[in-house]
Amino acid sequence: MALLHDVIDASGGLDRWSSLNRFTLHLSVGGMLFSSAGHAREFKDVTAEGSTRTQSVRFTGITGGEHSGSFQPDAITIESLDGEVLRTWRNPSLAFPEASAPALADELHLVFFCGVAIWNYLTIPFLLAHPDVVLEELSPWSEGTETWRRLRAQFPAHLITLAPEQIFYFDQSALQRRTDHDLFGMKVAHYSWAHDNFAGIVVPTLRRVQTLQADGTVIARPVLMDVEIFDAVFE
Template sequence: MSDLLSEVIEAHGGLGRWQNLTTVTATIVSDGELFSTKGLPQDLQPRRMTVSLHEEHASVRPFGAPDQRTDFAPGRIAIERSDGTVVAERLDPRQAFAGHTLETPWDPLDRAYFNGYALWTYLTTPFFMTMKGMVVEEKEAWHESPTEPWRRLRVSFPDDIASHCPVQDFYFGADLLLRRHDYHVDIAGGFATAQYLYDIAEADGIKFPTKRRAYLRAPDGRPRHDHLMVSIDLSEVHYF
């Protein structure tokens, strides 16, 4: 583990605490330009997210109907009723996005897959970086302003973890807490994103941002504030 990663993990609650936990639940409210572009405008109804911490599995409810939820893993996405009845299912879901551009419409299973891998990544950052197969390197700092350098970790994801793209950058402030997350959304034409993180909170010994704002990223690395692609607000977060 690199020195910076060790310091970042400690600042967010420590590996010892993390290893004693298995699950996180959170209420999420999401919105943004991406969903309307995909033909699935997002309402502002609060939803309850459940994420496994040490394997890539996630679920959100309600989804599409009051008694429905999603069931996400890298090799399968499903929409189920609360009694476990499968409403819709797709195996090897990543393949369904072959040839997609930003404007390609999504169906509900596409949306469920995006939600699953994205929220798993967000709710396990930065601790997922210690998982088997992750390659983590410190890269040059990003200067958000002339007097505000943010240290950068570049993470290469193994093939068995679903995420936005294979290589992503994470930036940390002077307090070693997460400030920004850069990636390309490969399942939507690979558009470049700069996601900013705000309002750090603590629950059950773990620190995390409660607000995420993902903007289109310009070639110079700066966010395009006229294109808010995804916003996520978190509340009622519990790690156990």
């Protein structure tokens, strides 16, 4: 698919991505989804270390720097800084909270949500080349004065994502700028910008999640989720 080829090439190329095994991020995550559940500062100024090949992310410095949280498809754990496991949630994909934002009030759910979100943020668009992901190119979308190309992706059940069907938008430079999907009973749009090159991989360093209206435009407030990546290392 020509669009997917352009998108992957603009983000660093599949050969470069395939040569990597791990990533380390310095980032902050916030927004209404967190503050309304009493976690306004849980993911401020944290480190996320993960695999580029398997779904795995470990967050260091959550809960005011007192704990670490680990996301893997079969288990979520909260750990002390010296590695002692304090709490565990087995098979989290079978019980992902569907009801509403307050479901993130549980710290294990929070680590699960952030683990899924950050891992997918870092592996898209390369994940779209997975043989089990079904893609369809949609008609272009007018965003302000720009025209963005779009791909609809259907993800297989064995890949944990925030939604099994998502629509990705790419600007004239073939960089990802928006993603639409359902979340907690809402339709949302993830906007991404301020792309930077880290070791040959181009990553949007700012992301914002907002509620979508029926016509595809966004509601400016409240901001559901803000992500800022200060630095990224790939190896």
